[in-house]
Amino acid sequence: xxxxxxxxxxxxxxxxxxxxxxxxxxxxxxxxxxxxxxxxxxxxxxxxxxxxxxxxxxxxxxxxxxxxxxxxxxxxxxxxxxxxxxxxxxxxxxxxxxxxxxxxxxxxxxxxxxxxxxxxxxxxxxxxxxxxxxxxxxxxxxxxxxxxxxxxxxxxxxxxxxxxxxxxxxxxxxxxxxxxxxxxxxxxxxxxxxxxxxxxxxxxxxxxxxxxxxxxxxxxxxxxxxxxxxxxxxxxxxxxxxxxxxxxxxxxxxxxxxxxxxxxxxxxxxxxxxxxxxxxxxxxxxxxxxxxxxxxxxxxxxxxxxxxxxxxxxxxxxxxxxxxxxxxxxxxxxxxxxxxxxxxxxxxxxxxxxxxxxxxxxxxxxxxxxxxxxxxxxxxxxxxxxxxxxxxxxxxxxxxxxxxxxxxxxxxxxxxxxxxxxxxxxxxxxxxxxxxxxxxxxxxxxxxxxxxxxxxxxxxxxxxxxxxxxxxxxxxxxxxxxxxxxxxxxxxxxxxxxxxxxxxxxxxxxxxxxxxxxxxxxxxxxxxxxxxxxxxxxxxxxxxxxxxxxxxxxxxxxxxxxxxxxxxxxxxxxxxxxxxxxxxxxxxxxxxxxxxxxxxxxxxxxxxxxxxxxxxxxxxxxxxxxxxxxxxxxxxxxxxxxxxxxxxxxxxxxxxxxxxxxxxxxx
Numbered sequence: 001x002x003x004x005x006x007x008x009x010x011x012x013x014x015x016x017x018x019x020x021x022x023x024x025x026x027x028x029x030x031x032x033x034x035x036x037x038x039x040x041x042x043x044x045x046x047x048x049x050x051x052x053x054x055x056x057x058x059x060x061x062x063x064x065x066x067x068x069x070x071x072x073x074x075x076x077x078x079x080x081x082x083x084x085x086x087x088x089x090x091x092x093x094x095x096x097x098x099x100x101x102x103x104x105x106x107x108x109x110x111x112x113x114x115x116x117x118x119x120x121x122x123x124x125x126x127x128x129x130x131x132x133x134x135x136x137x138x139x140x141x142x143x144x145x146x147x148x149x150x151x152x153x154x155x156x157x158x159x160x161x162x163x164x165x166x167x168x169x170x171x172x173x174x175x176x177x178x179x180x181x182x183x184x185x186x187x188x189x190x191x192x193x194x195x196x197x198x199x200x201x202x203x204x205x206x207x208x209x210x211x212x213x214x215x216x217x218x219x220x221x222x223x224x225x226x227x228x229x230x231x232x233x234x235x236x237x238x239x240x241x242x243x244x245x246x247x248x249x250x251x252x253x254x255x256x257x258x259x260x261x262x263x264x265x266x267x268x269x270x271x272x273x274x275x276x277x278x279x280x281x282x283x284x285x286x287x288x289x290x291x292x293x294x295x296x297x298x299x300x301x302x303x304x305x306x307x308x309x310x311x312x313x314x315x316x317x318x319x320x321x322x323x324x325x326x327x328x329x330x331x332x333x334x335x336x337x338x339x340x341x342x343x344x345x346x347x348x349x350x351x352x353x354x355x356x357x358x359x360x361x362x363x364x365x366x367x368x369x370x371x372x373x374x375x376x377x378x379x380x381x382x383x384x385x386x387x388x389x390x391x392x393x394x395x396x397x398x399x400x401x402x403x404x405x406x407x408x409x410x411x412x413x414x415x416x417x418x419x420x421x422x423x424x425x426x427x428x429x430x431x432x433x434x435x436x437x438x439x440x441x442x443x444x445x446x447x448x449x450x451x452x453x454x455x456x457x458x459x460x461x462x463x464x465x466x467x468x469x470x471x472x473x474x475x476x477x478x479x480x481x482x483x484x485x486x487x488x489x490x491x492x493x494x495x496x497x498x499x500x501x502x503x504x505x506x507x508x509x510x511x512x513x514x515x516x517x518x519x520x521x522x523x524x525x526x527x528x529x530x531x532x533x534x535x536x537x538x539x540x541x542x543x544x545x546x547x548x549x550x551x552x553x554x555x556x557x558x559x560x561x562x563x564x565x566x567x568x569x570x571x572x573x574x575x576x577x578x579x580x581x582x583x584x585x586x587x588x589x590x591x592x593x594x595x596x597x598x599x600x601x602x603x604x605x606x607x608x609x610x611x612x613x614x615x616x617x618x619x620x621x622x623x624x625x626x627x628x629x630x631x632x633x634x635x636x637x638x639x640x641x642x643x644x645x646x647x648x649x650x651x652x653x654x655x656x657x658x659x660x661x662x663x664x665x666x667x
Contacts, residue, residue: 146234159259173423180323183447225290236262240269245396253283270400295320349527351375365477381463397466406450420458481506481518483560489601494663496553562620578609635665
């Protein structure tokens, strides 16, 4: 049998065996100098390790992570060991220790750089004693706190998945996480320190988002937050920037207890280069995010276990009792609304894009008006989707990322946002399949306010750096569910200020629970929750800049036509896009106009690609009497809302205030 087998293979057995031996790796035995011999496989290169620990030590290259530069390129700097960027440990630890210093002790906490599970060099940097009496040493003063400074997204993924329950990698590579009990901002728990300076400068009273607290109460909450952070084995520290304008950027430091918060701010703020980080120095503003720890309900001014406190004098913000990351983003936006006007720079809650010829447009609008959809245009560059500054040199994005709503997100409707949800993106409070990890964006089980936070360079047509020349067009978007505002109106300067201060849109059934019919809602400057100064001050700055640069104001209704919600129909998105295209091209500047009754708006006689009958709202209504009644109703709501602002004079003589009031509805 064996012989037949050899014959079938066409050779003798001894030859086949030799060939087989030659085909195998050659194993040689060398004398190791000890009683045992060492075997080596000479078909592979010699290895540079003898143990598995040595192998693991070779896995991580000693270099800094790559960081996007202002011009959109990348930079990497070799240097210090470990996963963090090459900031001098002594300098960085001294600065962070000063940030985390208690006001009742002579020194800041003892800090170590790196993860608690890895070996690190101990460094304790004393802080200059405060004028307050020192307390006895505490247990937290005897321990070391590990500082995880400006970690990369990959490192933050590892921290979140290993230590934070509810953190998962989705099928597209994003980090899905939970924000805890709070899935949105807590505006009623936000406080601003009222002192001699802010009492005179800020907007207080009726209609204002600023709820006061005193300095002492802020310090109590700050001490609570700092003590909590210092009690942890490790804290995350982000040193980053706000504002892409290099002449007016703000250095911010965020100290937090969760990798989720650190990655969120890594995406939302501007990421420094290694060189910039090495010379970062003292921050201009610091956030202490102790959101996992509640405030003391017995503390003065506290109305719940949540408190978000801003002290403009100390340039500090304290977060207690909420893990919702949006509090940090919008808290810093409020700070920019205070700091930038001091430099004669207008801070704006708006989207911004730029045409290939350099023409810039600003888009203002509340939720549901189409601001994100209309400012994201594949034929134009995206400068930013939410927060901007307008200075003497042009516009700049405040942020380094986008914070997009995810509810009912679909690839067909929002391809750019869909494709941006990949490795590095934070997905808040979404629901996904337990096996495939595919996200169901229609699922509201956790909250309807599901969000994605990603770097702006994840958008293909984003402009890096996120700056542009002066705007040519200022577009105010309103979703008028009453159906009486024209699809497009050209505004004069006073009208632009009036509608900017009003910040109008309308809620419809399904937007909020209990809404059965259209309900007008007004938000000053299209972002009342975030502004610090009186709305007329921002409006005056807007008018001044528009006048100086020859910009044109437009009011675009993306809501209903031919009747109110329930009887009319929503203006087609295709028509609105044609209107926006006509604004960008400049063709509407050459159109002929007629003026409407009551609101006195100028509407064009024709817009290419848009039916002429919908341009004049009354023509689209079958019931003309119902139109007149609805128009008067909305005009009355505008007047009632504006009464909050009538007592505030702009300028020494107040003439501008009178012009703005005259620009409103007249009946």
